[in-house]
Amino acid sequence: MSDTTTADPITADPHLHEDGSLSRLTIDTIRTLSMDAVQKANSGHPGTPMALAPVGYTLWSQFLRYDPSTPDWPNRDRFVLSVGHASMLLYSLIHLAGIEEIDAEGHKTGNEAVSLTDIEQFRQLNSKTPGHPEYRHTTGVETTTGPLGQGCGNSVGMAIAERWLAARYNKDEFALFDHDVYALCGDGDMMEGVSAEAASLAGHLKLSNLCWIYDSNHISIEGGTDLAFDEDTGLRFAAYGWNVIHIDDANDTAALAKAIETFQATDDRPTFIVVHSVIGYGSPKAGSEKAHGEPLGEENIRITKRAYGWPEDKSFYVPDGVAAHFHDAIADRGGALRDEWEANFAKYKTAHPDLGTELDLMLADKLPDGWDADIPVFPADPKGLASRDSGGKVLNAIVGKVPWLIGGSADLAPSTKTDIKGAASFEPTNYGGTNFHFGVREHGMGAVVNGMALSHLKSYGSTFFVFLDYMRPPVRLSAIMELGAVWVFTHDSIGVGEDGPTHQPIEQLAIMRSTPGIDTFRPGDANEVAYAWRAAMENSGTPTALVLSRQALPTLDRDKYASAEGVLKGGYVLADSDGTPDVILIATGSEVSLAVEAHEKLAADGVKSRVVSLPSWHRYELQSDAYKESVLPKAVSARLAIEMAGELGWDRYVGLQGKTITMSTYGASAPLAKLADKFGFTVDNVFATATSMLENK
Amino acid sequence: MSDTTTADPITADPHLHEDGSLSRLTIDTIRTLSMDAVQKANSGHPGTPMALAPVGYTLWSQFLRYDPSTPDWPNRDRFVLSVGHASMLLYSLIHLAGIEEIDAEGHKTGNEAVSLTDIEQFRQLNSKTPGHPEYRHTTGVETTTGPLGQGCGNSVGMAIAERWLAARYNKDEFALFDHDVYALCGDGDMMEGVSAEAASLAGHLKLSNLCWIYDSNHISIEGGTDLAFDEDTGLRFAAYGWNVIHIDDANDTAALAKAIETFQATDDRPTFIVVHSVIGYGSPKAGSEKAHGEPLGEENIRITKRAYGWPEDKSFYVPDGVAAHFHDAIADRGGALRDEWEANFAKYKTAHPDLGTELDLMLADKLPDGWDADIPVFPADPKGLASRDSGGKVLNAIVGKVPWLIGGSADLAPSTKTDIKGAASFEPTNYGGTNFHFGVREHGMGAVVNGMALSHLKSYGSTFFVFLDYMRPPVRLSAIMELGAVWVFTHDSIGVGEDGPTHQPIEQLAIMRSTPGIDTFRPGDANEVAYAWRAAMENSGTPTALVLSRQALPTLDRDKYASAEGVLKGGYVLADSDGTPDVILIATGSEVSLAVEAHEKLAADGVKSRVVSLPSWHRYELQSDAYKESVLPKAVSARLAIEMAGELGWDRYVGLQGKTITMSTYGASAPLAKLADKFGFTVDNVFATATSMLENK
Structure with a gap:
């Protein structure tokens, strides 16, 4: 093929021959890095990073409030790549933005979060660039994504967290929390029920700090989305109460910028931007499912690079000036904001020392001294009480000392006993409320609670144990991500009684026990419940499940029998x-x-x-x-x-x-x-x- | 309280003092049976049966094509109570309709499916009236419901089954299959993601034989639905491509009848009827979450019966003429249709003997002689092939002999290898297709596959094994209902490789093994796969899971080692x-x-x-x-x-x-x-x- 064949549909595309500007070069760098990494790994997903490079570029360079030198700045905007298979998009952005690596304690390692070498090691053992983005593994990754719809749900939790943090900690001149949350979603995300649940909740909660960018590329793995998915997704989101904006072409960065400006100016509901894109943009496989989940092939990469006006023999090529251009755009804005925030927070600590201390503890995933002072000791009682009831009492006894212990139920709070007495509900009219009404949406609740935990809230979600089945993916992800979330599961056995087999868990304990990295307790009486909750609070890097009874359990005489402290072992x-x-x-x-x-x-x-x-x-x-x-x-x-x-x-x-x-x-x-x-x-x-x-x- | 207090808001309601007609009496019989049964059991859900009695009455008496003497008539309309907690509504309908009990072999036992004594035994051990409706346990229950959203999904599967059966078996003058599927859904159903997935699929498939009646009562367990759910559900369904009808008052049976007529006249999309109702209608707890999940209390029942103009001292009271009125309305219509159908089917068997035999086998959950004749024996091969590949070959070898073995994938068919080669896709333009595109909707797929199995199709659904987590509830229900569904799970281990931990199942085998009543195979080579598929086909009352590899497995030399037939043990x-x-x-x-x-x-x-x-x-x-x-x-x-x-x-x-x-x-x-x-x-x-x-x- 000759590069003079101007009638070729690829080379005839005006977007492929723009100005040769740094913006254009940066976008094509993201694309070519993605193509090259997938090709070298001989597995992965090149098509979506190629399609969405302009979106990532525009959002990060023009809008994202993020300081690459301080990726754990609490008030940073969050960027969630819900389309986790498009991980090379995120790795390319992290690399070009020059995000600095921090370790588990928040200390800088002196390394790049993602170096060019890391990108060359895409999908290899122990690399910083696994197949799907993994939280804690790679700095700059805000949440582990890959199982579709989860990132959408997490983003709702993050947006909720921001609203709650702002309501509790912002004071007059101190707007400590005012960040936005962006999620990049695909057709698969939109088909999964978990995103529907989370979107309905977000609409209800009027989360105006939340923006989902939906990559509508009309392609699924089996072929065109018209095989299974031709609903009017924009209209659906309007029905949820979102502001819906359509963009005809993912390459139209001006339209995208305008849409994000509209999002930022919208203060009464979340925003849904539908972006029509071409998967595998610029390649011979463009617009085909073949561009989704496999390498393009050496020859196709050459053709595509030629179409981009790229040196076709260079792999993992970052033109001079590209990284600096992208990094500076982000760092100039984000660094200034972060500096200002730090100074502001220092003043805040003087003006509001208690809240300042509280925030420091919370952000460090620590507990205040004496956090457990109010946990009751339950006297021996042959009649006793249900462990869901003792669980509710212990929870209520802790929240007074740990105000960021917040959560709720999937419409079962009167049964799971997780309501905080005297506390307000978290509602659009009161983002300072601490009783969360997730609705009959266990799956959405799970993903939202994970998102809240990712913002350092000690978050919990409750439902009946049998409905663990409705929320397995986020429970698993809480373990993979090593979050401190607490799952409260009541009605834990045939003790459910009359509701019958559909409501009686049988295999759910084995399911929890077989899941690595989660601390599942089934306490035997009220004092064991108290110790189980202690463990849950102290499990900062491990999720905890509390499996509690519907029926009353005798409170054992601990003078006669051993102390319940053994629960901790x-x-x-x-x-x-x-x-x-x-x-x-x-x-x-x-x-x-x-x-x-x-x-x-x-x-x-x-x-x-x-x-x-x-x-x-x-x-x-x-x-x-x-x-x-x-x-x-x-x-x-x-x-x-x-x-x-x-x-x-x-x-x-x-x-x-x-x-x-x-x-x-x-x-x-x-x-x-x-x-x-x-x-x-x-x-x-x-x-x-x-x-x-x-x-x- | 005196019964002369006409200013009381309950007694002032004109609907409570209608004509004293049999229709009114029947509706109130359903209500009072439900109240009494819940009260006697001291647990259960009275409010929704009281609200929806007019809906159940109208649908069954005026529209449902059902013969109470032949509850397994293949072309009966299906009625799915997705709000399974409102089981007393269904038990009342079954009782008053006089449905006759049949045993597992389809023989009449001579008993009523649900007697008045059974209703008095609501929620008691071994009664016909468990807390939630259980398929196989109570004749007339079309599917086990209770976990919310599942019935919605099942109904989509049933509607799909009807379309497929009609496409394959209807011939010229023989319209063997032309039944409709109705599902009664609540706010909880609407909040669950599984119903969203199923609804989007149903809209795509233009299932005009499907009607969901959505009971919008504005009440959830935690309080008003405005706590968590204020989307425009009707608009959402319009976005899915459904015909949407609103009814302001569940008591307006004329409006309901008109809506169902509109549904029956609509031939290009499913119908969604939003019915505004008052939970616990007529009682002092009307319109409150307190009417949802607990007995009304003796005194409230008296007050309510008084408001209905009911003898307040009588419990489990069925006025003279009510049962006959209701039964006759259904049996006259349904019996005639069923008689006609039987005669028609007899002629069909003469005109189309092969298809007739096929139908007889399918409806009896049996396999044709020689069904396994084409299953390959795989020669020893050190290189071998992935068990997903051998699984695909075996599946393709069986479908030629068992045409009602149909199913598909949640947008992963090219990876799970479950496509039938040379077969058409099941699409709105071709309901005879056998390759199903469920979209990225594992949970919806599971519920739909169950619904297909409930119509005697040997249905299968496939995805990656780790995504079992997305579809646990229907997998569990397939076991509880003893369906012959087949779950094909590929990419079964860390053999997934580069996609990483989010895509690598670890605990999923233990999850399957801990689930009672499901036959889970993880075969070791291609010949073990063949025997596992044999077992799956012969498991007519047990679901089967086939757990298959992504990577190639050597085909063992069965001359040197034992026969793979041992798999069957x-x-x-x-x-x-x-x-x-x-x-x-x-x-x-x-x-x-x-x-x-x-x-x-x-x-x-x-x-x-x-x-x-x-x-x-x-x-x-x-x-x-x-x-x-x-x-x-x-x-x-x-x-x-x-x-x-x-x-x-x-x-x-x-x-x-x-x-x-x-x-x-x-x-x-x-x-x-x-x-x-x-x-x-x-x-x-x-x-x-x-x-x-x-x-x-």
């Missing part, structure tokens, strides 16, 4: 006989008191038994072998686990000689007492099963 | 040494060939080892103790499990003395070879670990 000996036990009963949650009752009955029968409460397998597995041996001595093989959930995983603790009283089927609709009888969760059955193991010995 | 001895093995290697999927390689290396080193392939734990656990002992003899405690997934559950097979090579963290972004090395999935590591266990003995 994940498992502990709660009740014991003298000497080596004949049998060990292991239980969690509502079955702990059942095990204790059986223990007493066994003792009366002359059988020596031990009760081990094992609320967090995650924590227990982190203990020393010596500790574990002291709790579950190898010499005792008669072990019985009792849990109103599926059996999977219990073999580890009961061994091949052990038994379990667990659920091997789904539950049923009936009052709990009937179900307990039907499925064997009775003192008599525990006693009989335990003694049968002794007879077999 | 869930686990089998694949390779063995003479005599009792020193060590047993247990593996699934891509790690089976790794285990075989290690076995050969161990043999060369004089170590006797056995390789057990364990593709389905579900099936293996159903085998006899003797069989299990023959595969995993208790005497051999040196056991090593190898699986590119989390460890949870493996203790059952390796025991406390065993070891595993599994994933204890999330994966990483890199080419698979690097990851295999990093995480220990190499022959050398398997060999070293296995021999270390022997040294320890």
Whole structure:
């Protein structure tokens, strides 16, 4: 092919032969870096970075309030790449902006966040440039994206966080928080229900600091979006209460700039900018699904570079002046703003020392001294209370000391007991409220709570445990991102009773336990709940799940039995006989008191038994072998686990000689007492099963 | 309170003192049965049945084409109660319509599907009236609902099924399939993303046989919907391409009838009827969230009955003539249509014997003789092929014999390999197509595939295994409902490689294994895939999950090793040494060939080892103790499990003395070879670990 074939549809495109300006060069640098990195890795997604390079360029260079030297500046604008597969777009922007790397403690390492070498190592082991952007792994990445729709949801959480921070901390002359949140979304994001849930919530909340830029390229993996997706997305967002702006051509940077200006001037609702783009822009695969998820091929890259007016033999080429041009545009604006903010914040600390201290703690993911002073100790009480109720009491006791512990429920607060008493709701008319109404949107709630946590709020979301299934992706991402989010799951077993099998979790405990990096507690009584909440508060880099009962649980007599502090070790000996036990009963949650009752009955029968409460397998597995041996001595093989959930995983603790009283089927609709009888969760059955193991010995 | 207080807002409502006609009496019977049942059970949801009784009454008595004597008539209209918590509405309708009970084989039991006694046993153990409607449990319940949004999605699948059945089986004078699908949805349904996904798909597919009736009562559990949900839902559905109709008052049965007539006359898109209702209509709690999920209380029930002009001392009262009126209205219309259909189908079988036989088989959930004749046997091949590829080949080999095996992918067909070669797409212009494009909507796909299975199609849906997380609720429901759906999950491990941790399943195998009633296979080579697909086809009352690799797997030499038929037992001895093995290697999927390689290396080193392939734990656990002992003899405690997934559950097979090579963290972004090395999935590591266990003995 000759470069004189001007009739070629690529080279005939006027956008490809613009002014040769630095702006044009920068945009094409983003494109070519993306093409080259994917080609070298021999895998990845070149088409979207090529299409959206003008969008990224315009937004970052003209609008984003960001200081590349201080990527953790709390009031920076957030840029979320919800189309995480287009990671090379983000890596190119981070590289060209000259973002400086910081480590986990916020200290500069002296390295670039993403160097050109890193880009050449795209998708390689231990590189800074994994296939999808990973929070904590690469400085400048605001959230881990890739599973579609999650970044959209996170961005709503970030926008909520900004509104709340502004409401709480901004004072008269001190506008500490006034940043915006931008998310770049694609057709896949728009098809996923989680983004629909988050968008409806954002519209309701009138989050005018939120701007989604929707890359409408009419291409999906199977072919044109007309195969499955021809709704009027703009109209849908209007129905959600968003301001909707259409841009016909992603290359029209002037129109894009105008749209972002409109966003910034809109103060009563979020903004949705629909940008029509051509995937794989400028390449022979332009406008085709073949430009989406595979390298263009060496020859196509040559043709494309030629079309861009680019030196076709150069790979990973950044023309002189490009990086400086892009960096300066961002750093001049962002640096000045950040300087001003720092000075302002220093004054703020003098004017409002308490709030200043609070902010410092919050931003460092730390807790104030005495944060736990009001956590109640629950007196022994055979009637007791549901762990959802004790959970609510403990939560209410903590928020007074940790005001940034905020969250809510997916329309189940009266049942999950997570409302903060006397506190206002977070609503468009009161962004200082702390009770969040996420609506019947578990998935959206999960993504939003993650977004709030990414802004250093100690955020929580609650629903029934069985509805974990509706929000698995954000729960998993909270673990991958090592966020301190707290998931409150109530109605944790067949204890749900009459609502029946669809509402009775069976496998959800195994699901949580199988998920790496999350601390899941199923506490056995109110005092175990208190320790579980302590652990949740102290888990700053690990999400916590609190799995709580609907039904009342006796509050155990801790003078008679061991302290609930053992919860912090994940498992502990709660009740014991003298000497080596004949049998060990292991239980969690509502079955702990059942095990204790059986223990007493066994003792009366002359059988020596031990009760081990094992609320967090995650924590227990982190203990020393010596500790574990002291709790579950190898010499005792008669072990019985009792849990109103599926059996999977219990073999580890009961061994091949052990038994379990667990659920091997789904539950049923009936009052709990009937179900307990039907499925064997009775003192008599525990006693009989335990003694049968002794007879077999 | 006196019944002469005519100024009371309840008694002043003209709808409460209408004509005393049978229609009015029937509506109030539905209301009072619902109130009484919830009160007696002391739990449940009275408010929505009270609000929607006029809707249920009008739809069933005037429109639903349904024969109460033949509730499994294939061409019946479907009524889906997506608001499953309002189960008493459905039970009242079933009871008053006089639906006759049929058993699992379709035979009449001679009982009413729901008797008045059953209604008095609402939410009690073993009753026909569980808290939420359960498919297979109660005749007349078309799908299990309760988890919100699922019924909406199912209804789309049912409407798709009707379109496909009509396209394939209707011939000239034989309109065998022309039924409609109605779903009754609430605010919660509308907030859930799954319904948004399904609605967008339904609009795209122009399913004019689908009608959603949306009960807009402005109440959610936490309070008014204005706490979290004030979008313009009607406008949103217009954006999806639906016909939208508003009805101001749920009591306006004439307006409702007109709306349903409009639906029936609309032939180019689905219909969305927004009905404004008052929750707990007629009661002192009317219009309040307090009418949603708890009994009204004895005194409130008295007041309400008084307001209805009802005998306030009577409970579970069905006035004379009400049941006959309602039953006759439905049975006269539906019975005639069903009679006509039966006669028509008899003629059809003469005119189109092959299609008639096909339909008989399909409706009986049976397979034709020789259905498996074209399943290939894959020759030994060290290079082999990915199990997603062999899965695609086997699927393509079956569809020729089982034309109602239809499904598709959530926009990943080129990767999941589930496209049927040479087949058309199911699109609005061709409802006879068999390749389904569900869009990037895993959750919607799951609910739709369930809906298709509920109409006896052997339906499948495919995506990447990690995105199981996006569709957990319908996967669970497929198991609860005992559907024969097939879930094809590819990219099943860190074998995903460069896409990184967000795309690499770790815990998803444990999630599937912990879910009761689902047959999950992770086959080790192409011939194991073929047997797994055989099992999936024969699993008519159990869903199947096929967990398949992205990367190529060697096709094992079945002359040298055992037949892959052992897959049907869930686990089998694949390779063995003479005599009792020193060590047993247990593996699934891509790690089976790794285990075989290690076995050969161990043999060369004089170590006797056995390789057990364990593709389905579900099936293996159903085998006899003797069989299990023959595969995993208790005497051999040196056991090593190898699986590119989390460890949870493996203790059952390796025991406390065993070891595993599994994933204890999330994966990483890199080419698979690097990851295999990093995480220990190499022959050398398997060999070293296995021999270390022997040294320890």
